[in-house]
Structure formats: C-alpha cells, structure tokens
Amino acid sequence: MSDTGIDEASAGLTTQPESDATSPTPAGIGVSGWLRWARRTLTSMRAALILLFLLAVAAIPGSTFPQRGTNPVEVSQYIVRNPTWGPVLNRLGMFDVFAAPWFAAIYLLLMASLAGCVIPRTRLHWRAMRAQPPAAPSRLSRLPEHRTLELECSPADALTAAETVLRAQRWRVRREVVESGESTWVAAEKGYLRETGNLLFHLALLALLVAVAAGGMFGAKGQVIVREGSAFSNTLTQYDSFSPGRLFKADRLVPFTVRLDQFRATYQEDGMQRGAPREFAADVVYSTGPGTAERKATIGVNEPLAIEGTKVFLVGHGYAPTFVIKDAAGKVLLDDSVVFLPQDGNFTSDGVIKIPDATPQIGFTGVFLPTAERDPVRGGFSSFPAPLRPEVFLSVWRGDLGLDKGTPQSVYRLDTSSMERLGLKDLKPGQTWTLPDGLGTLTFTGVSEYATFNVASDPGSGWALAAAVMAIVGLSLSLFVRRRRLWVRVPETSPDSMVEVEFGALGRSEAPGLDEELDSVVAAVQRAVKGV
Amino acid sequence: MASETTLAYISNNLVYASMLAYTVAMVAFALSFAQGRGRSDSSTSVRGAAETQTAVGSVSVDVLERTDVESETGSEPGRRAGNIGMSVMWLATALLLGAVIARGLSAGRVPWGNMYEFSITSALGISVAFLVVSLKRDVRWLGMLVVIPVLLTLGTAVAVLYTDSAPLVPALKSWWLLIHVSAAIICAGAFTLGAAVTVLYLMVTRVDRRVAAGESAGWFGSIAQRVPSADRLDQLAYRTNSFVFPLWTFAVVAGAIWAESAWGRYWGWDPKETWAFITWIVYAAYLHARATAGWKGHRAAAIGLLGYSCFLFNYFGVNLLFSGLHSYSGVK
Numbered sequence: 001m002s003d004t005g006i007d008e009a010s011a012g013l014t015t016q017p018e019s020d021a022t023s024p025t026p027a028g029i030g031v032s033g034w035l036r037w038a039r040r041t042l043t044s045m046r047a048a049l050i051l052l053f054l055l056a057v058a059a060i061p062g063s064t065f066p067q068r069g070t071n072p073v074e075v076s077q078y079i080v081r082n083p084t085w086g087p088v089l090n091r092l093g094m095f096d097v098f099a100a101p102w103f104a105a106i107y108l109l110l111m112a113s114l115a116g117c118v119i120p121r122t123r124l125h126w127r128a129m130r131a132q133p134p135a136a137p138s139r140l141s142r143l144p145e146h147r148t149l150e151l152e153c154s155p156a157d158a159l160t161a162a163e164t165v166l167r168a169q170r171w172r173v174r175r176e177v178v179e180s181g182e183s184t185w186v187a188a189e190k191g192y193l194r195e196t197g198n199l200l201f202h203l204a205l206l207a208l209l210v211a212v213a214a215g216g217m218f219g220a221k222g223q224v225i226v227r228e229g230s231a232f233s234n235t236l237t238q239y240d241s242f243s244p245g246r247l248f249k250a251d252r253l254v255p256f257t258v259r260l261d262q263f264r265a266t267y268q269e270d271g272m273q274r275g276a277p278r279e280f281a282a283d284v285v286y287s288t289g290p291g292t293a294e295r296k297a298t299i300g301v302n303e304p305l306a307i308e309g310t311k312v313f314l315v316g317h318g319y320a321p322t323f324v325i326k327d328a329a330g331k332v333l334l335d336d337s338v339v340f341l342p343q344d345g346n347f348t349s350d351g352v353i354k355i356p357d358a359t360p361q362i363g364f365t366g367v368f369l370p371t372a373e374r375d376p377v378r379g380g381f382s383s384f385p386a387p388l389r390p391e392v393f394l395s396v397w398r399g400d401l402g403l404d405k406g407t408p409q410s411v412y413r414l415d416t417s418s419m420e421r422l423g424l425k426d427l428k429p430g431q432t433w434t435l436p437d438g439l440g441t442l443t444f445t446g447v448s449e450y451a452t453f454n455v456a457s458d459p460g461s462g463w464a465l466a467a468a469v470m471a472i473v474g475l476s477l478s479l480f481v482r483r484r485r486l487w488v489r490v491p492e493t494s495p496d497s498m499v500e501v502e503f504g505a506l507g508r509s510e511a512p513g514l515d516e517e518l519d520s521v522v523a524a525v526q527r528a529v530k531g532v
Numbered sequence: 533m534a535s536e537t538t539l540a541y542i543s544n545n546l547v548y549a550s551m552l553a554y555t556v557a558m559v560a561f562a563l564s565f566a567q568g569r570g571r572s573d574s575s576t577s578v579r580g581a582a583e584t585q586t587a588v589g590s591v592s593v594d595v596l597e598r599t600d601v602e603s604e605t606g607s608e609p610g611r612r613a614g615n616i617g618m619s620v621m622w623l624a625t626a627l628l629l630g631a632v633i634a635r636g637l638s639a640g641r642v643p644w645g646n647m648y649e650f651s652i653t654s655a656l657g658i659s660v661a662f663l664v665v666s667l668k669r670d671v672r673w674l675g676m677l678v679v680i681p682v683l684l685t686l687g688t689a690v691a692v693l694y695t696d697s698a699p700l701v702p703a704l705k706s707w708w709l710l711i712h713v714s715a716a717i718i719c720a721g722a723f724t725l726g727a728a729v730t731v732l733y734l735m736v737t738r739v740d741r742r743v744a745a746g747e748s749a750g751w752f753g754s755i756a757q758r759v760p761s762a763d764r765l766d767q768l769a770y771r772t773n774s775f776v777f778p779l780w781t782f783a784v785v786a787g788a789i790w791a792e793s794a795w796g797r798y799w800g801w802d803p804k805e806t807w808a809f810i811t812w813i814v815y816a817a818y819l820h821a822r823a824t825a826g827w828k829g830h831r832a833a834a835i836g837l838l839g840y841s842c843f844l845f846n847y848f849g850v851n852l853l854f855s856g857l858h859s860y861s862g863v864k
C-alpha cells in the first residue's frame with residue numbers, strides 16, 4: 001500500500017543523529033559495550049555541544065594572560081611580579097594556552113567527535129541523495145502546510161500536471177505506478193544541498209585543522225633587521241630570530257637576497273594624533289640567487305614581497321645612527337650604522353657599540369632621540385618619531401667586553417660587569433667627541449633607518465584558505481537552503497471530469513516560506529490544467 | 533584642510549541630531565506600548581486575548597498577521613505612536629548616515645579607522661538592518677529594542693570613544709580590512725537584532741508560563757501582547773543568528789587574510805582574534821543547541837545571548853582592556 005503516516009513522511013529529512021537523551025549507560029556490558037557506548041557518547045550532538053563550550057572556555061585564559069608565543073618578555077615579567085602564582089600558572093600552561101596539552105586534548109576530542117559524526121552522516125546522506133522521496137502520508141491534512149484544489153479534469157491528468165510543474169521547478173519527483181493501474185499521488189523533494197552543505201562545512205573544518213597543523217609543522221618564520229644600504233640572504237645564520245616548524249628542513253629555504261635601499265616613513269604632524277604613523281615603505285632590490293637579475297620592489301605594510309612561496313613582510317622599523325670611531329693614532333675602528341631599538345612610540349631608542357679591536361676593549365651604551373627634548377624630571381626624551389632634531393647620549397666603557405668567554409651575547413646589550421664607565425656625552429649630527437683617557441674620537445655622522453622584516457613560509461596557508469572558503473560555502477548552503485517535501489494526492493475514486501486535489505508540504509523544522517511555496521505550486525498546477 | 537575640519541564638525545553635529553531623533557523615536561515606541569496597556573484590563577487574559585483574536589481569522593493567521601489585520605481597521609491603540617516612531621527612526625538614520633559620510637570625507641577614507649567611527653557606523657548598521665526588515669514586515673514591536681542599543685552605542689561613542697578625525701595608520705590601509713570591518717559592522721547590526729529578539733522571546737515565554745500557571749502576567753504582560761508569539765520570536769531569532777553566522781565566519785576569515793598581509797601570519801591568538809574565535813564557537817554551540825533534544829528553547833536562547841556578550845566583549849573589553857596588535861581604538 002502507498003499509505004503512510006507523518007513520521008515516515010519526514011524520515012530521512014536530515015542525517016542528524018537520533019536524540020541521545022536516552023543513550024543507555026554501559027553498566028555491565030563488557031569492553032566492547034563500553035567502547036560502543038564511548039563512541040556513541042562522543043559522537044552525539046550533546047558531546048559536540050559540550051566540547052564546543054569547553055573549547056570556548058579554554059581559550060579565555062589565552063587572552064587574559066600574556067602568551068609566550070606573542071609576548072615572551074611580558075610573560076617573564078608577569079612571573080617575576082607574581083612569585084607565588086606565576087610559577088603555578090606557568091606549570092598549568094596558562095602562558096602557552098594554545099600549545100597546552102589540555103587545549104589540544106579538547107580540540108582533538110572535538111575533531112574526533114566531528115569525524116565520528118560526519119562519516120556515518122555522509123553515508124546516510126549519500127543514500128538519501130539517490131533514494132526516492134517517501135510515499136505520501138495517508139492524510140495530507142495533517143501536514144504543516146495543506147491545500148485543496150478543485151480541478152475540472154481527470155485525476156490522472158491532475159497528477160500529470162502536478163508532475164510536470166514539479167519537475168519544471170526542479171523537484172525530485174516520484175510518481176508511483178500501482179497495481180490497480182492508477183496512481184493516486186505524486187511525491188517530491190527538494191533541497192538536498194542543505195545536508196550536502198552541512199557535511200561539506202564539517203569536513204572543511206577537519207581539513208582546516210589539518211592545513212593549519214601541516215603549515216605549522218613544515219613552515220618556518222624568521223625575523224631580520226636590515227639597515228639601509230645593507231642586505232640579507234635567506235639563510236639560517238642571517239636571522240635575528242628563527243622559529244622552524246617541527247618538520248622543517250633548512251635546505252627548504254628559498255635562496256634569495258634582499259637589499260634595503262631606502263626606508264620611508266611619514267607621521268601625522270599635528271592634532272591629537274600627532275606622531276601617529278601614516279605611511280611606511282621599504283624600497284628594496286632583490287635577486288633569487290647569484291647571477292640572476294636584480295629586481296626592484298617596494299615592501300609596504302599590508303604589501304609583502306612574495307618570492308617563490310616565501311613572503312617578506314615589513315613589520316617594524318627604527319633608527320641606526322652612523323658613527324666613525326678612531327683610536328688615538330687616527331686609525332678607523334668603526335665606520336658604520338648601528339641599530340638602536342625603539343623603546344616608545346616616539347622612537348626613543350637604546351643601543352650599544354662594541355669595539356673589540358681596540359686595546360683595551362671599549363664599548364658604548366647610548367640613547368638615540370629622533371626629536372630631542374629635555375625635561376627636568378624625565379631628562380632627555382623624544383617628542384616625535386621623525387628625525388627632526390636627532391641627538392644621541394652616549395656613555396663610554398673600557399674593560400673586557402666578555403666576547404671571548406664563548407657564551408653567546410646579544411648584540412643589543414653591553415655586558416658591563418668587567419668594565420668601567422669613563423664618561424658621558426650628548427652629540428648632534430656632525431659633532432665629534434674626544435674620548436677621555438686618550439682613547440680616541442667618536443663622530444656622530446648622521447642617521448639612517450632600518451626595517452624589520454618577518455620572513456615566513458607556510459605551505460599550509462593556501463590549503464587553509466581553501467578549507468575556509470569551503471566551510472563558508474558549505475555553511476551558507478546548510479543555513480539558507482531549505483529541505484522540504486511535497487505531495488499531491490487525488491482520491492482513489494472520482495469522476496473523470498472533476499477532481500479534488502490535495503496538496504501537502506513538510507519541511508525541516510526551520511523551513512520558512514513553505515506556505516508561499518506551496519501556494520505557488522498550487523497556482524501553477526491550476527494554470528497547467530487550464531492550459532491543457 | 534579647513535573644509536576637512538568643517539566636515540568633521542558637521543559630522544559631530546549630525547551625530548548629536550541623530551541621537552536626539554533616536555530619543556524621540558524611543559519615546560514614541562514606548563508610548564505605543566504604554567497605550568496598548570489600556571486595552572486589556574485583566575492582565576491574566578493577555579495571551580488568551582491574543583489567541584482569541586487569532587482564531588477569528590482563517591486557520592493559520594499568526595500573531596504577526598494579526599497586527600496587520602488590525603492595522604487595516606486602524607483601531608489599534610498606540611498604532612499612531614508606533615508609526616511616528618518608525619518615521620522618526622528613518623529621519624534619525626538619515627542623519628546618522630550623513631554623519632558617517634561626513635566623517636569619512638573629513639578623514640579622506642572609509643569611516644571606520646578607530647572605535648569611535650566603528651561605533652557610529654555600527655549604530656547605523658543596526659538601524660539600517662532594522663529598517664530593511666521593516667520594509668518587508670511589520671516590526672514596530674521591535675523598535676524599542678533596536679533604538680536602545682543604538683542610543684547606547686552612540687552615547688558611548690560620543691562620551692568615551694571620541695577621537696579626532698585623522699587618516700589611517702599604515703597597518704589599517706588594506707582592502708581586506710575594509711571588507712573585514714564592513715562584514716563585522718553588518719554582523720554587529722544583525723547580532724544585536726538577534727539578541728533583542730531573543731530577549732523578547734525569553735520575556736514572552738515567561739509571561740506565557742505565568743499565565744498558564746494562573747498567575748498575573750506582570751508588568752511585561754501588556755508588551756507581550758503586542759509582540760509575536762514565543763514560537764515566532766524563537767524562529768526569528770534563529771533566522772537572524774543563522775544569517776549572521778556565515779557572515780561572521782567570513783568576517784573572521786577576511787580578518788585572517790588581512791592579518792597575513794600585515795603581520796606575516798594569518799592567525800596568532802592575539803586577544804582580539806581569540807575572542808573572535810570564542811564568539812564564533814559560542815554561536816556554533818547555539819546552532820547546535822537548537823538541533824539538540826533538551827537544549828532547544830530556553831537554553832539555546834541563553835547560549836545565543838552568551839554569544840552576543842562575547843561579541844560585545846570582543847569589541848569593548850578587548851579594545852580597552854588588553855594590549856595587542858589590534859590596539860587601534862585611538863582612545864587615550
């Protein structure tokens with residue numbers, strides 16, 4: 001028989017797992033029972049919901065505590081300032097939340113749940129996509145949307161008209177041929193893309209995770225400071241800092257050289273935001289290996305330079321004052337620019353100079369001010385980021401630089417533990433300082449700039465983007481396509497000239513606009529019959 | 533330079549004018565509710581009355597249509613006030629649109645370079661979302677709940693977040709940022725609508741429960757009478773939130789693309805990114821809850837509001853409390 005109830009009529013509209021509220025407890029059903037229970041529990045909607053919540057909560061400390069990945073200095077300061085709780089929080093992974101095992105445990109569980117859920121759903125959906133719409137329920141009047149229409153034609157013609165209309169509107173149509181020779185209903189279904197989209201979305205999330213993880217493992221990123229007029233090559237030794245992924249191999253570094261010709265910066269000159277940066281650009285010349293042609297390029301903020309899958313980003317800049325240092329005999333010990341690191345938004349910058357070739361060794365610590373200002377309380381400071389009134393304050397030290405001890409030293413710090421300070425001086429460009437004790441002279445010759453570049457290769461980023469796009473497409477289908485079923489039924493016996501046709505429609509719980517759609521189908525059938 | 537200062541000045545005054553207009557609209561919407569109260573003298577029969585009226589029409593006339601039916605006869609008390617509210621709402625939104633455009637012209641760029649601008653543009657987004665919906669259906673009942681967040685947003689913008697008009701810092705000059713922020717502004721508008729409807733839903737179900745238990749409907753009874761049924765509200769909230777979710781996903785992805793070009797990594801768990809992620813996860817939980825037995829209805833609504841709180845926190849809390857790469861609020 002072709003008569004069915006509402007439950008069967010709505011069966012398979014979604015591949016959503018059955019309600020898991022009654023999931024039996026595993027008590028006394030052995031290991032395999034436990035495993036089955038664990039799988040069922042993990043892949044239930046409820047577990048997905050709870051894991052989503054856990055993930056959200058677990059991410060919170062990542063925003064409230066400083067994180068080692070982005071802010072290692074602040075983390076150590078935090079621990080020093082909080083001697084009791086700092087180490088405890090540290091042990092709990094609160095400063096490395098997104099690399100912590102408990103965070104990974106949550107998202108891996110979620111992904112396991114996702115896979116365990118999506119794979120069977122895909123199978124179900126695959127079957128549903130090739131199946132026929134279910135038979136018409138025996139009473140269409142019990143459906144959420146229901147219409148009746150009187151037509152002046154035979155029942156068979158009415159059904160044929162309905163079938164034609166529905167096919168033209170791209171429904172999947174099923175018209176049953178029954179043994180008695182006459183069918184009494186047409187069934188139609190539409191909106192399979194909703195489920196397809198939903199599955200695509202969930203699968204894309206899995207793909208996204210894989211792409212992000214792979215990018216992290218096979219990629220690498222490094223930071224390098226390049227002064228105007230100098231160059232860097234993409235080799236490990238040239239980086240100031242370098243963090244490779246776990247599976248990164250150094251021979252995968254793309255060979256190239258980038259020279260910084262000029263760094264350009266402009267700043268807001270007046271108003272409340274005086275000193276706010278307005279334009280940064282680094283004019284560079286690059287080549288991919290020896291013997292290849294040199295090419296010019298400008299790297300800006302938001303405009304990285306891409307060289308064979310490796311990208312060079314402009315992330316910072318600063319001043320490198322230039323000095324000439326001579327010993328008492330007039331021999332040049334140094335004639336170069338020296339990188340000073342900015343300490344505030346107006347580029348009050350700290351730096352050191354080390355002269356290991358002098359005997360005895362000498363060194364300088366200093367502060368560079370692009371726009372020097374004096375204040376009885378703060379002393380010297382900079383009031384504007386551009387070099388309007390550049391000035392350096394230098395201290396000279398004599399003794400052992402400690403370079404021969406074998407322990408690596410930062411080029412930005414002077415180890416003064418076995419040195420003595422001999423004097424202090426402030427200089428404007430062009431001024432020369434005759435160093436005390438006949439050590440020689442230092443001339444502050446001018447100011448050049450440097451740029452800080454991030455160099456990153458992330459082989460996963462393209463895949464991650466593709467997965468994200470897939471997720472958005474899938475999600476949109478899942479939320480905007482409506483899955484619905486429609487039936488047209490005629491009485492089993494009726495005169496050939498007059499028939500009362502019943503229409504009924506059913507959607508997923510969230511299927512707005514079903515009433516209007518049914519109205520339009522009814523109207524189209526009416527028109528079709530009149531036209532016949 | 534002079535004309536730019538003038539434009540900024542005009543923009544500021546237009547913001548004030550729009551706030552005045554929104555306040556008038558709020559009063560009108562409030563009046564339309566207050567006048568409705570006289571209609572039912574016994575508050576316990578509030579929902580019952582609605583049901584009876586529904587039954588007068590054909591079988592499937594729902595509460596929304598009920599309002600339409602009544603408005604044709606013009607007998608609904610408070611209807612005039614509601615209409616005035618809508619008209620003033622259009623005026624206020626036009627003024628605000630002018631303010632946003634003048635601000636953009638004065639700075640020579642899109643008007644969302646700092647929190648002040650983002651706020652006034654979001655307020656515009658909320659109003660426009662509401663007005664667009666109002667073209668298709670009668671949503672005067674929602675006016676009050678839209679105008680309040682708009683006024684709060686504008687008030688905070690003017691009082692706390694104000695920043696002089698100025699060009700963008702280099703990191704913010706990017707097409708992807710433009711796309712990212714405009715998507716986020718639309719999200720802000722729609723998330724707010726969704727939350728407003730959710731709040732109404734929770735209140736109406738409360739009234740329904742009290743009425744069912746034979747208690748007095750309480751102060752909200754007369755308002756509950758003038759809004760759609762709980763089911764209808766629930767569905768509207770779902771539809772709004774499910775419209776926003778893909779857009780929010782897109783906004784986050786666009787932000788990641790921008791972050792990649794600006795900082796060399798597309799995701800770095802900066803506080804702003806972290807809270808965007810949390811917001812996204814909570815709204816995903818909301819959508820799941822709607823499909824999970826035992827979580828539909830109230831609990832799902834609560835999760836929706838939690839998601840909205842995360843969104844708000846990401847905007848106000850993260851910009852003002854945490855330091856991160858996204859510290860572009862311009863507030864000193």
Ligand code: HEM
Pocket residue numbers: 014015016017043044045046048052110113114115117118198202205478479777815816819820823
């Ligand atoms: C990474 C974690 C997950 C995210 C972000 C996520 C997100 C979403 C979203 C946004 C929807 C909304 C689509 C709609 O309402 O139609 C959805 C639906 C759905 N999700 Fe997930 N999901 C996740 C994990 C899971 C897991 C583990 C399961 C397995 C139980 C699952 C099963 C479902 C089902 C069955 C639907 C369809 C609900 C319906 O038919 O309305 N999801 N998911």
